Amino acid sequence: MNVKPMNLLFTSSGRRGYLLDYFRSALDGRGEIHAANSDQRASSFLHADKSVVTPLIYDENYIPFLLEYSVANRIKAIIPLFDIDLPILASAKTRFAEVGTTIVVSSPAVAMICNDKLKTDSFLRSNGFNTPASFTSLADTLDALARNLIEFPLVVKPRWGMGSIGVNMAENEGELIVFYEKVRREVQRSYLKYESNVDLEHSVLIQQVLKGHEYGLDVVNDLDGNYVTTFVKKKLAMRAGETDAAITIDSDQLKSLGKKLAGALGHIGNLDVDIFVADDNVSILELNNRFGGGYPFSHLAGADIPQAILAWIRGEQPAPEWLHVRHGVTGTKDLVIRCLSD
Incomplete structure (x- = not known):
């Protein structure tokens, strides 16, 4: 089979070097692996044929930069590896398609359902899936506790979060109040602030701890x-x-x-x-x-x-x-x- 070469660009590649290796194996020598990240110390750069330091995801020059890079390097497909990247690139799929580049990303609506844990909760419940009780209001959480609708321990974490950033376990009301304010501050000090600024007053999620x-x-x-x-x-x-x-x-x-x-x-x-x-x-x-x-x-x-x-x-x-x-x-x-x- 005559397979055309395919150059791939991985955005926000970070430390996911193993994924670049998987795709390199899949290409079997028919194409290049490109890694893009806003931090030049990204270890994934060591797994790429070419690497580039990009503007920050929320920078107005981010998409124009990637478009120019894709054209210059004949990028056939972009594979984003970071949650924050997904809605930004999803909204630009048509622009990249016009220059012959496919972005392997879902629609902006799907990206937001996955990134926004409150939207995740609503989507799951409306489609008949079980999911833990979730709150973005400290007052609503305390009310639910008083009415025995939920119980400690509770997880307190960013509504738009990932990994273990800002995740805390509250065993009592005092810890709940302290962790709620702590997470609000941590969100504003991290890259989570960009998505969280959409609704800063409800940027902290409190969830019932799941058993099992x-x-x-x-x-x-x-x-x-x-x-x-x-x-x-x-x-x-x-x-x-x-x-x-x-x-x-x-x-x-x-x-x-x-x-x-x-x-x-x-x-x-x-x-x-x-x-x-x-x-x-x-x-x-x-x-x-x-x-x-x-x-x-x-x-x-x-x-x-x-x-x-x-x-x-x-x-x-x-x-x-x-x-x-x-x-x-x-x-x-x-x-x-x-x-x-x-």
């Missing part, structure tokens, strides 16, 4: 938003809000949930889903419409979504073996130190 064991799903749709498959992993360890160790499992219940979720959301590409299971009760905690920290465990077990994405971009169907995992594969992450300069 935590699972992660990779729910995969094609580039037209059609459901393809779901991979299920039981989380064995967490670090900084990300899966650190996991085992792939076979669960008809959770795969069916993934299919239902994919149909309701209509996302593009990979949807990283956090789930808690207690007995037969399944609750969804978060949705991330990108390659999440749990995908490497699916890849380790035989999945190859990078290959599938490249096939879809070419207008082809992916090989069936790319869309399946071996069950019972246990993986753990390692720490590697990279030299940036000498």
Whole structure:
């Protein structure tokens, strides 16, 4: 088969060097890997053929910069790796398509449902999914506690958050009040302030702590938003809000949930889903419409979504073996130190 070369650009590539390696393997020498990040110390740059330091995501020059770079380097597809990037790039898909570049990102509406945890809560409830009780008002939370609708412990975290930034566990009312104000301050001191400024008074989310064991799903749709498959992993360890160790499992219940979720959301590409299971009760905690920290465990077990994405971009169907995992594969992450300069 004569496959045309395809240059790929990964935005906000950060420390996701392994994802660039997955796509490099999928390209099989037919194209270049480009990494873009606002911090020149991004370790992913060491995994790329070419790298570039960009303006900040919310800078007015961010999209024009990426457009110019894409044209100059014949970029066929852009794959964003950071939540904040998603709505910005989603809103610019047409502009990039006009220069021949496909952005592998869902619609702005889907991006906002996933990034805004209050919208996530509303979407899940309206589509019949279980999700923890959530509040953005301290007064409403205290009222719910007084009426025994919820109980401690409660998680206090940014409404537009990611990873473990600003996540606190309140065991009593005193801690709840302190953590609520603490998270508000932390949001304003971090890059979370950009999205949070949309509704600063309601930028803190308070949630009932879920009981049970935590699972992660990779729910995969094609580039037209059609459901393809779901991979299920039981989380064995967490670090900084990300899966650190996991085992792939076979669960008809959770795969069916993934299919239902994919149909309701209509996302593009990979949807990283956090789930808690207690007995037969399944609750969804978060949705991330990108390659999440749990995908490497699916890849380790035989999945190859990078290959599938490249096939879809070419207008082809992916090989069936790319869309399946071996069950019972246990993986753990390692720490590697990279030299940036000498």
